[in-house]
Amino acid sequence: EDQVTQSPEALRLQEGESSSLNCSYTVSGLRGLFWYRQDPGKGPEFLFTLYSAGEEKEKERLKATLTKKESFLHITAPKPEDSATYLCAGELSGGYNKLIFGAGTRLAVHP
Amino acid sequence: NAGVMQNPRHLVRRRGQEARLRCSPMKGHSHVYWYRQLPEEGLKFMVYLQKENIIDESGMPKERFSAEFPKEGPSILRIQQVVRGDSADYFCASSPSPGELFFGEGSRLTVL
Numbered sequence: 165e166d167q168v169t170q171s172p173e174a175l176r177l178q179e180g181e182s183s184s185l186n187c188s189y190t191v192s193g194l195r196g197l198f199w200y201r202q203d204p205g206k207g208p209e210f211l212f213t214l215y216s217a218g219e220e221k222e223k224e225r226l227k228a229t230l231t232k233k234e235s236f237l238h239i240t241a242p243k244p245e246d247s248a249t250y251l252c253a254g255e256l257s258g259g260y261n262k263l264i265f266g267a268g269t270r271l272a273v274h275p
Numbered sequence: 276n277a278g279v280m281q282n283p284r285h286l287v288r289r290r291g292q293e294a295r296l297r298c299s300p301m302k303g304h305s306h307v308y309w310y311r312q313l314p315e316e317g318l319k320f321m322v323y324l325q326k327e328n329i330i331d332e333s334g335m336p337k338e339r340f341s342a343e344f345p346k347e348g349p350s351i352l353r354i355q356q357v358v359r360g361d362s363a364d365y366f367c368a369s370s371p372s373p374g375e376l377f378f379g380e381g382s383r384l385t386v387l
Contacts, residue, residue: 168317198376200378205380206380206381207279207366207368207378207379207380207381208318208366208378209378210375210376210377210378213375251317251318253318258331260306260323260330260331260370261306261308261323261368261370261375261376262308262320262323262331263310263318263320263376264320265310265317265318265319266317267316267317268317
């Protein structure tokens, strides 16, 4: 069964304390691995898409990496405004954006 | 360039009524997706549409739910005879092509 699992469920960091969020997946024929940020009461905000093992993408304090079984979202020197829920999703085979989402990691960054 | 626009943002219905949720994709996007987020659960795919065509509705309940994306106007997700279990956040997303998917702010449906 296709599945995406994120850990930890919740993470509390001090401002400036770097860490990583994990996304492990078992998706047959995975086409892409998506990362989103979701603030309370808002829709998911697109961050990255990764397509092949070894690929890395960066945006400000965020860097996403992909292996054959998991993806990591590294947060370097986080700030309170990075507090949000981070969602990982695998794109199922089919050639379009049919995604299977994990439950998310709730990140809280305290000053 | 305006983002994906959804309305209403909040909708309250009594059991047995109909709910209609509307979605206007980003300009230039011809692919529309609907996802549902139940309380304390992850987003779940419901349906994928292109103009006037339903491409994949495998995530949509067989009864009471329907979706359309007409040649003119927004995409509409319709839920007939709503029940309490339909209470959720419904998100629309659009893309210009595979690989990028942009979500709207969502419509929260509350069934009393």
